[in-house]
Amino acid sequence: MIARSLLGAAAGLLLFVSGAWGALALSYQLPGPPPLRVVGAALWSVAYLALLIAFFGWRAWWAPLSGVILLGLLMAWWVTIQPRNDRVWADDVAHLLSGEVQGDHVILHNVRNFTWRAEDDYDARWETREYDLAHLVSADAVLSYWSSEAIAHAMLSFGFDDGRHVVFSMEIRREKGEAFSEVGGFFKQFELVLIAADERDIIRVRTNVRGEDDYLFPLRMPREAMRSLFVSYVSAANRLVVAPRFYNTVTSNCTTIVYRMARRIDDGLPMDIRLLLTGYLPEYLMDNGALDKRMPVDEWRRLGRITDRARTSHADDDFSAVIRQGVPPAVLSDASPSSGDSTLKPFAANADR
Known part of the structure; x- marks a missing residue:
């Protein structure tokens, strides 16, 4: 019974x-x-x-x-509903990133460099840029809070010794007139897109146009790990050009994809609820050695809050330098991923509007 x-x-x-x-x-x-x-x-x-x-x-x-x-x-x-690259896309996700890597020389096609005045008022520019990975000197996690203290969009900014920075951000690829929906992300509403952008574009649109609250956290990892992670982003972009994928709020979002890339560098990187609730990502970074422990997390948050500096920056400022004022640079590690040193724990990123 x-x-x-x-x-x-x-x-x-x-x-x-x-x-x-x-x-x-x-x-x-x-x-x-x-x-x-x-x-x-x-x-x-x-x-x-x-x-x-x-x-x-x-x-x-x-x-x-x-x-x-x-x-x-x-x-x-x-199962007949398949991802596509030929829809009528919103302007800020209209082009797919692709890249070529020859040794240390990298060419990125379709790097976004918009000038934003409002969500519907901007100058659109897509550029081809070249980088020398021998001059790669920093990797910073950028968290943009748009909902609550538990939810943030996470991006990774790579810096070079000439002062240039390029930000990689895994996001939903919206069609024209389409808005982000967490529920829709479970039902094949969006494709995935990997954006490479100038910091003045992708950070400033969030702080100055969308009213989000942004924080920058310098990551502590070996230079070779930074290089490998940069190249993995390029490889991921190239795969999306030939094989589009759907965004999924849980199983195929920027958290899971960047986590898989990071696992290629350190297969000991642990899964953690903070990879989904990325508002708490700084604590995960510190626990896994990617955020320097010379200061507590709260102090890194205080020093790394870049919102006000971004909002008061001027068009002729060096935007990347302005937002980093007062943020201590990371102490880089020269340990290799296989050495047993836990300084290589790259981060994963979450839900992307």
Whole structure:
């Protein structure tokens, strides 16, 4: 009797969860205008509600079987939805980054260098830039808080000894008129895009235009690790050019992708809830040796808050130098990843608007 009750409860739960998932999937991906998607989701919900009533009210044996058949048909359609690179994209994600690496010489195509005045008022520039990895001297985590203290968008900025910086940021690739949705990120609403951008563009748009609160944390890692991580970003960008991927809020976002890249350098990098709740990423960085322990995390936060400096910067300022005023540089380690030194614990990044 107990086993039968448990089996019935499990079947009912499966019907409910699959019904809710199906309704959301249809509301986001059913072809046609939004009203048609709403109607499709509503019809699916009514059908599943009827199956629940039939199962729990009438003990109809065919109700779970019918639910499985409906779900199978939906899944057969779902797997046909594939990521694409040929949609009508928003201007700030219109071009795909690609790169060429020949020894220390790197050429990046489609580096973004917008001048932002408002979300819908900007000068769009996409540039080809060249870098010499022999002159790579720093890597900084940049966290941009836009929701709560637990949620931040994380980026990685690489610095060269001539004062130049380039920021890599894994983000959603929005179509024109489309807005970020965490729920939509579960239902193939967005493709992934890897942006390389000038700091004045990608940091300033967040602090000065979107009203976000940004922090910079100098990372402590060997130079060879910085180089390897830089090259892994270029490789990831090139793969997205030939094989587009969907963003997923949990399984395929900037957290998981950058974590996988970092694991290529240090396979001992631990999984941690702070890789999803990246507002707490500085604590993870310190625990894993990437943030210098000469100061507590709160002091790094205080010194690394760059929001006000970004907002008061002028067009003719050296933006990268201005935002780093008062931020102590990292003490670099020359240890190799295989030496057992825990100074190589690169970070992973989270949800990207």
